[in-house]
């Protein structure tokens with residue numbers, strides 16, 4: 001034991017040293033890197049044409065997008081869907097180019113919704129992939145458009161006559177917004193189901 005004790009200072013020094021190194025490499029450097037990324041403008045200046053019947057002003061539209069972030073959390077959409085195209089498995093073929101940090105430097109993506117599971121497809125490039133009508137039907141009962149889907153239907157966001165409540169409209173507005181700031185990346189997404 002005695003012979004080991006004389007190394008105490010060295011062990012302590014090494015411990016503190018490695019802790020500092022870990023703080024720098026895993027904490028400070030990534031923080032500096034992401035903070036230096038210039039955010040891209042993701043908020044539309046006007047209400048997209050498809051949603052003008054639902055929202056009169058761009059502020060109403062933006063408020064809906066923020067509300068939907070809460071619904072997306074609450075309904076655990078993130079539990080089955082990621083919002084991050086990874087640089088593996090030819091994902092770019094299916095979802096569009098690999099995600100980059102600048103996509104996430106905006107209020108609606110902080111904290112980001114990368115998600116860890118992929119029960120369903122990645123959603124970060126959902127913009128324009130499906131028409132609104134498809135999205136409404138799919139949200140009400142996914143099996144009406146994708147017969148073998150295991151996604152739950154969110155019927156409580158619809159009225160008795162199946163017309164969408166404001167929450168359903170906001171959800172679809174949010175889905176169509178995802179990736180809209182990079183149309184060039186959504187343009188040639190290859191859908192494996194077609």
Ligand code: HEC
Nearest residue numbers: 075076077079080119120121129142146149150151152175
């Ligand atoms: C239990 C897992 C699960 C949950 C929870 C879930 N989904 Fe899905 N989702 C799936 C699966 C599986 C698919 C693929 C089959 C299909 O299209 O229905 C899918 C497909 C989709 C698609 C079509 C994507 C594409 O490009 O084809 C959208 C949009 C979508 N989900 C949105 C949502 C939203 C919004 C929520 C939360 C309100 C949600 N999902 C919750 C499993 C889930």
